[in-house]
Amino acid sequence: xxxxxxxxxxxxxxPVPERPTRRSGTRRVAGIHPAVWVPSLLVAAAMLLPAxxxxxxxxxxxxxxxxxxxxxxxxLRLGGRTLLLGASVTAASLLLGIPLAWLTVRSxxxxxxxxxxxxxxxxxxPTYVGAFALVGAFARGGLVEEWFxxxxxxxxxxxxxFAALTLFSFPYVLITVQSGLRGIDPTLEEASRxxxxxxxxxxxxxxxxxxxxxxxxxxxxxxxxVFSDFGAVxxxxxxxxxxxxxxxxxxxxxxxxxxxxxxxxxxxTIVVIVLEARVARxxxxxxxxxxxxxxxxxxxxxxxxxxxxxxxxxVVLLGLVTPVTVIGFWLVRGLQAGEQVxxxxxxxGRSILAAGLGALAAVxxxxxxxxxxxxxxxxxxxxVERASFTGYALPGIVVALALVFVGIRLxxxxxxxxxxxxxxxxxxxxxxxxGAIRTSLLQVNPNVESASRVLGGTRLTTLRxxxxxLARRGAIAGGALxxxxxxxELPATLLLAPTGFDTLATRVWSATEEAFYTRAAVPxxxxxxxxxxxxxxxxxxxxxxx
Amino acid sequence: MRDLSLRARAFIGITAASLLAFACAPxxxxxVPVPDSTGDVDVEDExxxxxxxxxxxxxxxxxxxxxxxxxxxxxxxxxxxxxxxxLAATIVEEGEASPAxxxxxxxxxxxxxxxxxxxxxxxxxxxxxxxxxTFRSREGEWTGTTGRVRVLAYNTDNVDPAELPDSVxxxxxxEWQGRVGWAPTxxxxxxxxxxxxxxxxxxxxxxxxEGMLANDAVEFPNNTAIVEGVSRGEVDLGITNHYxxxxxxxxxxxxxxxxxxxxxDIGGLVNIAGVGVLASSDAEEAAFELVRYLLSxxxxxxxxxxxxxxxxxxxAGVEAPGLPSLAEIDPPNVDLSNLExxxxxxxxxxxxxxxx
Numbered sequence: 001x002x003x004x005x006x007x008x009x010x011x012x013x014x015p016v017p018e019r020p021t022r023r024s025g026t027r028r029v030a031g032i033h034p035a036v037w038v039p040s041l042l043v044a045a046a047m048l049l050p051a052x053x054x055x056x057x058x059x060x061x062x063x064x065x066x067x068x069x070x071x072x073x074x075x076l077r078l079g080g081r082t083l084l085l086g087a088s089v090t091a092a093s094l095l096l097g098i099p100l101a102w103l104t105v106r107s108x109x110x111x112x113x114x115x116x117x118x119x120x121x122x123x124x125x126p127t128y129v130g131a132f133a134l135v136g137a138f139a140r141g142g143l144v145e146e147w148f149x150x151x152x153x154x155x156x157x158x159x160x161x162f163a164a165l166t167l168f169s170f171p172y173v174l175i176t177v178q179s180g181l182r183g184i185d186p187t188l189e190e191a192s193r194x195x196x197x198x199x200x201x202x203x204x205x206x207x208x209x210x211x212x213x214x215x216x217x218x219x220x221x222x223x224x225x226v227f228s229d230f231g232a233v234x235x236x237x238x239x240x241x242x243x244x245x246x247x248x249x250x251x252x253x254x255x256x257x258x259x260x261x262x263x264x265x266x267x268x269t270i271v272v273i274v275l276e277a278r279v280a281r282x283x284x285x286x287x288x289x290x291x292x293x294x295x296x297x298x299x300x301x302x303x304x305x306x307x308x309x310x311x312x313x314x315v316v317l318l319g320l321v322t323p324v325t326v327i328g329f330w331l332v333r334g335l336q337a338g339e340q341v342x343x344x345x346x347x348x349g350r351s352i353l354a355a356g357l358g359a360l361a362a363v364x365x366x367x368x369x370x371x372x373x374x375x376x377x378x379x380x381x382x383x384v385e386r387a388s389f390t391g392y393a394l395p396g397i398v399v400a401l402a403l404v405f406v407g408i409r410l411x412x413x414x415x416x417x418x419x420x421x422x423x424x425x426x427x428x429x430x431x432x433x434x435g436a437i438r439t440s441l442l443q444v445n446p447n448v449e450s451a452s453r454v455l456g457g458t459r460l461t462t463l464r465x466x467x468x469x470l471a472r473r474g475a476i477a478g479g480a481l482x483x484x485x486x487x488x489e490l491p492a493t494l495l496l497a498p499t500g501f502d503t504l505a506t507r508v509w510s511a512t513e514e515a516f517y518t519r520a521a522v523p524x525x526x527x528x529x530x531x532x533x534x535x536x537x538x539x540x541x542x543x544x545x546x
Numbered sequence: 547m548r549d550l551s552l553r554a555r556a557f558i559g560i561t562a563a564s565l566l567a568f569a570c571a572p573x574x575x576x577x578v579p580v581p582d583s584t585g586d587v588d589v590e591d592e593x594x595x596x597x598x599x600x601x602x603x604x605x606x607x608x609x610x611x612x613x614x615x616x617x618x619x620x621x622x623x624x625x626x627x628x629x630x631x632x633l634a635a636t637i638v639e640e641g642e643a644s645p646a647x648x649x650x651x652x653x654x655x656x657x658x659x660x661x662x663x664x665x666x667x668x669x670x671x672x673x674x675x676x677x678x679x680t681f682r683s684r685e686g687e688w689t690g691t692t693g694r695v696r697v698l699a700y701n702t703d704n705v706d707p708a709e710l711p712d713s714v715x716x717x718x719x720x721e722w723q724g725r726v727g728w729a730p731t732x733x734x735x736x737x738x739x740x741x742x743x744x745x746x747x748x749x750x751x752x753x754x755x756e757g758m759l760a761n762d763a764v765e766f767p768n769n770t771a772i773v774e775g776v777s778r779g780e781v782d783l784g785i786t787n788h789y790x791x792x793x794x795x796x797x798x799x800x801x802x803x804x805x806x807x808x809x810x811d812i813g814g815l816v817n818i819a820g821v822g823v824l825a826s827s828d829a830e831e832a833a834f835e836l837v838r839y840l841l842s843x844x845x846x847x848x849x850x851x852x853x854x855x856x857x858x859x860x861x862a863g864v865e866a867p868g869l870p871s872l873a874e875i876d877p878p879n880v881d882l883s884n885l886e887x888x889x890x891x892x893x894x895x896x897x898x899x900x901x902x
């Protein structure tokens with residue numbers, strides 16, 4: 001994945017006067033072809049469908065009741081707990097992801113190339129599998145106690161949810177920062193070292209500030225993911241907004257209070273997005289004509305080489321090896337007890353089909369939005385890009401029920417077809433694709449496009465012959481990320497897929513729901529394997545192309 | 547994929563193509579003819595249907611029953627599996643246009659909620675009359691297909707059967723402090739609390755919940771997690787449904803857990819898994835046919851014996867050999883149709899802090 005979720009790259013390496021002013025941005029808006037902004041607005045409208053549904057469902061409540069629920073201490077407590085978990089997981093992901101990214105990109109870490117990919121792979125483990133596996137390993141009477149005779153701390157409550165979510169979502173930060181690091185011109189750091197600064201000071205004072213935007217982009221994906229997660233918080237017993245919302249749907253058959261909770265979550269999302277924009281100090285673009293002039297020399301870690309390798313190993317051990325081992329154990333134990341195992345090739349194929357189409361559609365929908373927001377500093381472009389986060393931060397069940405409500409009324413022939421499911425994946429995961437494509441465009445100087453215009457190309461030709469090819473790397477990286485998350489997606493797949501269309505995720509869910517762990521093992525391992533391949537390929541490509 | 551070798555590209559291409567071929571082909575298991583328990587395949591000339599079932603019951607438990615039904619009647623069945631409550635919410639959102647004909651739920655509360663919203667149709671008398679009255683709606687719009695009993699699952703290594711309590715109300719005693727697992731977010735637990743509110747009164751239910759919390763009851767996300775927690779010794783006792791145990795025993799015969807029944811106690815509530823036919827169905831007759839099939843003697847006997855499900859038959863006269871009889875269980879007298887007041891239960895659980 002790669003290059004691109006982040007953004008900063010070279011922006012700080014350029015002399016300040018080259019930075020575009022708002023005026024020059026406005027001038028460039030005039031150059032945006034309707035082929036870009038018309039589809040962008042359509043995409044934005046589609047992204048806001050879930051929020052619209054929430055409003056419709058909420059206004060069924062009398063205003064007094066809305067006020068009562070919104071100000072209920074229980075609601076406020078849920079909000080506080082959600083923010084606490086989101087902020088802690090994001091902070092921990094940054095503290096873990098940034099150093100790991102630096103170690104795996106810039107240092108002489110042992111087995112650096114292996115760790116560069118392996119530390120990102122916990123992202124392929126769905127939290128509803130990962131959390132189960134952590135319980136199986138660390139709870140009282142679990143595998144750790146059985147095999148090693150020590151009783152580890154119980155993996156429940158805040159700390160359990162915190163650890164699991166950090167472990168399985170910090171790679172968003174790792175991947176974006178790795179890519180940001182590769183886009184940095186190393187001469188600044190070398191200058192800092194020549195001026196007598198040590199490696200730590202150089203990292204903190206020169207490298208980290210340049211990574212601000214990429215770290216913020218990754219952190220935003222982590223934080224909003226925590227808002228929407230149900231698997232980890234329900235299995236590890238920590239109440240968040242999303243858990244409360246599921247509870248309302250599951251227990252009370254009353255959609256209006258649930259919808260109100262959903263709207264409050266949208267409100268929290270908006271606050272986070274605004275904060276992120278401030279942290280990232282997005283200037284609407286950066287304009288390095290080239291990437292880094294040459295690869296950075298590996299920084300020697302000396303005595304820290306092996307402790308650093310130890311840290312990377314622990315992350316891989318906890319985030320990847322532990323879940324896979326626990327699942328493998330379920331499989332072996334069941335097979336020994338004479339359980340039959342279905343190879344699950346059908347669900348694997350259907351998973352690849354649906355997630356693959358979802359990735360393609362997300363990239364197609366992301367292209368105009370990303371081009372618009374990368375190539376203009378228009379406020380509308382920025383708003384459209386940010387609107388795409390609504391679906392991403394909402395729990396899957398809300399988006400799924402919103403599309404049930406809208407789909408069966410407005411798109412009846414498409415209801416419960418593959419097209420509907422693919423559309424749901426786009427609504428849920430679009431920001432991942434937009435972020436990747438946008439960043440890949442920001443890393444290229446728009447003068448390239450100006451040159452095309454000067455040489456007589458129309459706006460449309462320029463778009464087709466210059467801009468789109470430049471977006472290719474971002475499109476591949478973003479597509480891989482959407483593919484991976486769509487593969488793990490559950491609530492929308494259950495409700496919107498064609499009837500009888502079972503995938504790996506639904507197989508895993510249905511088996512673990514009833515404690516058929518042996519039957520869950522094969523599809524779970526397939527899911528991890530199939531998610532790993534495109535992620536690993538995208539991460540390796542990224543490294544080579546730099 | 548510029549930097550991948552030709553061979554790697556060919557490999558990925560072939561793998562993807564073959565997986566897609568699998569995706570479009572039916573599952574290999576589906577090709578194996580399912581032996582019909584009656585021995586003959588009696589396909590009618592003009593089978594009604596097809597019908598769509600929204601099933602909150604797991605495919606592993608009921609999938610082959612639908613297959614058998616197709617073979618026996620020639621009525622095609624398409625099944626969407628999901629969470630019981632999420633599927634109910636989906637039916638509500640779909641309204642009149644719902645593609646579903648039959649809704650198969652894990653508990654009475656969800657069926658009661660759909661009945662309340664006028665989304666179910668009345669079942670014909672010949673269906674209702676074979677079912678024990680405790681196991682069906684008094685309005686006649688849904689019927690149970692199997693019964694499930696609330697039990698205390700206990701760890702056989704840590705608990706002496708003699709010290710087991712006779713009532714859930716004993717669990718607030720000091721001797722059970724920190725030793726009991728429950729699942730306040732779980733639908734069948736909430737149905738049980740609803741029943742307690744109905745029979746014992748709101749204040750008794752509140753006091754019991756507060757007593758359990760004060761006694762450090764350990765929260766689990768669902769029933770399987772409780773039984774698992776009991777087996778690991780995380781807790782000694784769990785408030786759960788009777789049938790989860792059998793699945794663990796199927797995978798691990800040494801599983802150190804047993805069920806303790808609570809005859810006559812509200813903690814021994816009998817709930818159901820059941821079905822309703824949607825009022826919006828355009829294949830009502832075929833849908834009723836499926837309900838009749840689920841209540842047929844062979845399917846009822848099967849539900850009571852299958853190692854994965856061992857549940858109580860709801861049709862009078864059918865017994866499950868591995869389970870106590872209904873008389874021995876002596877279920878509390880609760881109208882299951884009234885279990886839909888979950889909003890009140892949810893509020894109570896929130897007020898006492900059980901859903902924190």
